[in-house]
Amino acid sequence: MTDNPDLTARPDTMSDGQHALAGSRLLAALTLIGDLDPVIAEVLRNMHLRVYPGQPDDADRSDYIVLDLHGVSIGARRREHDFYLHADTTETPDRVIAFEVNGLGEHDHPTR
Numbered sequence: 880m881t882d883n884p885d886l887t888a889r890p891d892t893m894s895d896g897q898h899a900l901a902g903s904r905l906l907a908a909l910t911l912i913g914d915l916d917p918v919i920a921e922v923l924r925n926m927h928l929r930v931y932p933g934q935p936d937d938a939d940r941s942d943y944i945v946l947d948l949h950g951v952s953i954g955a956r957r958r959e960h961d962f963y964l965h966a967d968t969t970e971t972p973d974r975v976i977a978f979e980v981n982g983l984g985e986h987d988h989p990t991r
Contacts, residue, residue: 895931902926922948 906923909915927947933939938959945954951973954965966976968990976988 898930900928902928925949 902923902925905926905928906915906920909923910920925948929945929947931943931945933942933956939956940959941957943954943956945952947953950968950971952965952967954963954967956963966978968976973990976990977985978988979985
């Protein structure tokens with residue numbers, strides 16, 4: 880593996896309390912443990928994970944977790960009365976998101 884980030888460095892933290900983990904950093908750590916499936920390694924290499932602390936005053940029951948993969952950001956958070964799921968495709972040419980909830984069939988949602 881040619882890309883081996885410093886695993887002893889502090890995780891990225893932004894002024895708004897966001898914590899981030901680049902997939903390459905996770906990949907480097909997992910590679911130290913042992914052999915890693917090449918398909919999984921490729922996914923991790925291109926992934927980015929962000930965590931924004933929950934705001935109990937705003938009825939958040941969990942942190943807001945954002946996964947960036949394939950040019951799309953998927954965010955999720957548990958709130959007091961619902962589960963919030965956000966998909967951001969502004970960095971892609973996608974015109975439709977096909978999604979499915981609980982195996983009830985796919986539904987197309989326009990992005991523009």
